[in-house]
Amino acid sequence: MNIKPETRILDGGAPVIRQSGGGRLLVVKGPDRGEMFEVSGAPITLGSGQGCDVLLTDPTISRRHLEAAPGPEGVVLRDLGSTNGSFVQGARFQELTLGFGTEVTIGKTVLKYVPNEESVDLGPSESESYGALVGRDPKLRRLFRLLDDVAATDATVLIEGETGTGKELIAEEIHRHSPRKNGPFVVFDCGAVPDELIESALFGHVRGAFTGAVADRRGAFEEADGGTLFLDEVGELSLAVQPALLRALDKQSVRPVGGTSYTRASVRVVAATNRNLRAEIAARQFREDLYYRVAVVRMQVPALRERPDDIPLLVEHFVRQFRNGQALEVTPDDMARLQRHSWLGNVRELRNVIERACALSHGARLEIDEALEERPAGRRSGASDIDLPFKSAKARVVDDFERSYIEALLKRHQGNLSAAARAAEIDRKHLRELLRKHGLREASE
Numbered sequence: 001m002n003i004k005p006e007t008r009i010l011d012g013g014a015p016v017i018r019q020s021g022g023g024r025l026l027v028v029k030g031p032d033r034g035e036m037f038e039v040s041g042a043p044i045t046l047g048s049g050q051g052c053d054v055l056l057t058d059p060t061i062s063r064r065h066l067e068a069a070p071g072p073e074g075v076v077l078r079d080l081g082s083t084n085g086s087f088v089q090g091a092r093f094q095e096l097t098l099g100f101g102t103e104v105t106i107g108k109t110v111l112k113y114v115p116n117e118e119s120v121d122l123g124p125s126e127s128e129s130y131g132a133l134v135g136r137d138p139k140l141r142r143l144f145r146l147l148d149d150v151a152a153t154d155a156t157v158l159i160e161g162e163t164g165t166g167k168e169l170i171a172e173e174i175h176r177h178s179p180r181k182n183g184p185f186v187v188f189d190c191g192a193v194p195d196e197l198i199e200s201a202l203f204g205h206v207r208g209a210f211t212g213a214v215a216d217r218r219g220a221f222e223e224a225d226g227g228t229l230f231l232d233e234v235g236e237l238s239l240a241v242q243p244a245l246l247r248a249l250d251k252q253s254v255r256p257v258g259g260t261s262y263t264r265a266s267v268r269v270v271a272a273t274n275r276n277l278r279a280e281i282a283a284r285q286f287r288e289d290l291y292y293r294v295a296v297v298r299m300q301v302p303a304l305r306e307r308p309d310d311i312p313l314l315v316e317h318f319v320r321q322f323r324n325g326q327a328l329e330v331t332p333d334d335m336a337r338l339q340r341h342s343w344l345g346n347v348r349e350l351r352n353v354i355e356r357a358c359a360l361s362h363g364a365r366l367e368i369d370e371a372l373e374e375r376p377a378g379r380r381s382g383a384s385d386i387d388l389p390f391k392s393a394k395a396r397v398v399d400d401f402e403r404s405y406i407e408a409l410l411k412r413h414q415g416n417l418s419a420a421a422r423a424a425e426i427d428r429k430h431l432r433e434l435l436r437k438h439g440l441r442e443a444s445e
Contacts, residue, residue, distance in 0.1 A: 023075060023100060023115050025068060026288070030109030031057045034282050034429025039113075043069035045080070046106070060084055060107030074099040075113050082106065101289040112288060122146065131173040133166065134317050137307035143170075143299060150297050151177035156249065158234075158294050159272040161301030163395045164346030167272035168232060170301065174270055175228040183227025188220040191236035198241050200257045203248065209258025221254045221265040229267045234294065235275035235286060242287045249293050269294070274395055279433030283426065304343040304350060311339050314347065318354040319366060328358070328366040337372065344396050403438045406431070410440075 025046075027035045037044065037054045044053035049063025056065075062082035069076045078095045079086040086093055087105040098104060098113045105111075124141030125148065128134060135141065150157060151174045159167045168187065175185045193201045200209070204219035220229055237245065248254050249269060253262040271294045280286035304310070312335055319328050330338075343349055357371035405424075413419040421428040434440075 023070075023113050025054075025075070025111045026114050027056075028103065028110050028112045028288070030107070032109065034427045036114075036429075039068050039070050039075045041070070043067050047080075056109060058107045058109045061109060062107075065106050066104075071097055073097045074102075077104060101292060114288060115292060128313065131176055132169060133173060134313055135307065135310045136313055137302070137310045139302045139307055140310065143301065146297075146299060147174060147177070150174065150299075152179070154179075154268050156268070156294055156296040157270045158277075158291075158296075158298045159270065159301060160277070160298065161272075161274065162303050162346055163274045164348035165301040165303060166347050167274075167301060168230065170299075171228070171230040171270040171272065175230075175268075178228065178268065180227050180268055184224050185228050185230065186220050186224035187230045187232060189232045191233040195238050195240065198237070199244055202241075203244065203254040203256055204259075204263075205257035206259045209256070213258065216256070219254065219256065221248055221267055222263060224267045225265045227267070229269050231269060231271040233273060234271040235273035235277055235280055237286075239285065239287070242290050246287065246290045246293055249290075276433050276437050279430050279437065282429035282433060304346045308339040311335070311350070314350060315354060315366075318351055319358060322355050322358040328361060329364055330366045330368075334366070334368050338368065341372065399438075402434060403440070406434050406438065406440060 023039055025037045025039060027033050037046075045064055045067050046052060046054040046056060046061075047063050047065040048056055048058060048061045052064060062080070062084065064080045065082040066086055067078045067080055069078075075098045076095070077086065077093070077098055079093065084107055088096065088098070088102065100113055100115055103110050103112045122142055122145060124138045125144035126141075127144060128136045128141070130144040130147055133140070133144065135144075147170070157171075157174060159170055161167055172185060175181060188202065190198070200213075200217070200219065202219045202221060204217050204222055205213050206216050207213055248265070251262065252266055253264045255262045277286050277291050277295075281288045281291055312330075315330060315335070315338060316327065319330075320326065338350075338353075345352075353368070353371050354366075357366050357368045360370055361367040409420045409424055410417075413423060417428060417431060421431045424431070
């Protein structure tokens with residue numbers, strides 16, 4: 001697999017991160033699964049014996065098994081005379097150059113070479129808007145700055161963020177500001193199509209391919225030819241479908257279900273997810289090679305509760321939208337209430353509240369009392385929040401469960417990360433990602 005040499009990432013307003021020429025070896029199978037080792041500068045040795053730079057616990061690995069050193073084309077691996085050998089795609093080797101995404105087997109351990117990431121600074125845009133997007137918080141204005149650069153390219157983009165943060169709107173603005181703006185913008189919700197139909201929906205099918213296929217049908221890739229394909233909730237794709245998506249991205253062509261030839265589809269892909277795909281990779285639920293192919297540019301959209309100073313600007317924007325350009329007064333007390341609200345449904349929830357308030361307001365003042373339903377103190381479950389879309393309410397319940405489970409798990413195991421991961425039967429890497437996701441302090445070993 002070929003990986004683009006550079007990836008820009010905006011992570012919640014933090015510095016941009018770009019993939020450098022170096023990389024890391026990630027353990028994807030074996031006793032040390034989830035561990036990662038940087039390969040840069042001096043060569044490193046891997047083995048099961050003391051004195052190695054990387055000490056692995058797999059007993060089928062020789063004491064000094066492998067040497068890894070950075071090279072111009074990737075990482076150069078050299079077998080150090082191991083007993084059981086080193087293999088790539090079933091072939092034993094003595095020395096080779098490993099490109100990004102390729103796996104090597106030593107003993108019962110499988111290593112994958114993945115790109116490094118390094119931080120560079122990115123200043124905020126001077127503008128408080130980008131197309132239909134509005135925000136004055138530095139996190140949003142850094143996002144606007146990145147969008148300005150990225151939209152002009154054909155790079156694949158991954159947008160990460162909670163449900164309701166405006167990921168689809170960002171995708172639309174990328175398309176509108178791109179050289180493909182006159183082409184189609186096609187939205188495909190990966191979580192809304194049954195697994196048995198998703199390949200047909202993405203790549204099309206030929207007549208007679210399966211029961212009910214009474215005519216040839218184009219899929220989302222062909223429909224988006226010459227334009228942009230927005231893959232919403234890409235993290236919902238099953239592992240069975242992910243290789244086909246990877247091939248389509250690499251080849252820029254698709255083979256319909258039941259077909260014998262490929263059809264060209266020149267498509268710029270923008271994907272979005274409310275999942276932590278790096279945690280999904282650690283849990284073996286998302287292919288790492290697909291992740292690096294989709295995340296040529298990765299940007300994290302901050303939650304609304306992280307930028308309360310944007311709420312007055314958004315309220316004004318939505319009021320004018322729902323009152324045909326007319327402004328309504330919002331009292332300081334009401335604005336303070338809006339800024340104190342948790343907004344677990346993010347901008348979508350705020351938009352719904354303002355739409356209801358506009359419908360209920362008959363004078364010159366925005367009436368938010370009936371539109372804004374205050375939650376009882378301490379209530380966190382989204383089970384009865386029927387004002388939210390189903391996916392938003394479900395995501396809230398899942399987040400609440402994850403946080404309470406991890407907190408109780410770590411308390412039971414007195415903060416020991418390894419013991420907690422074993423008890424929960426999850427990988428340590430996955431547990432670390434959950435800790436970061438929920439802002440919990442990482443436990444000690």
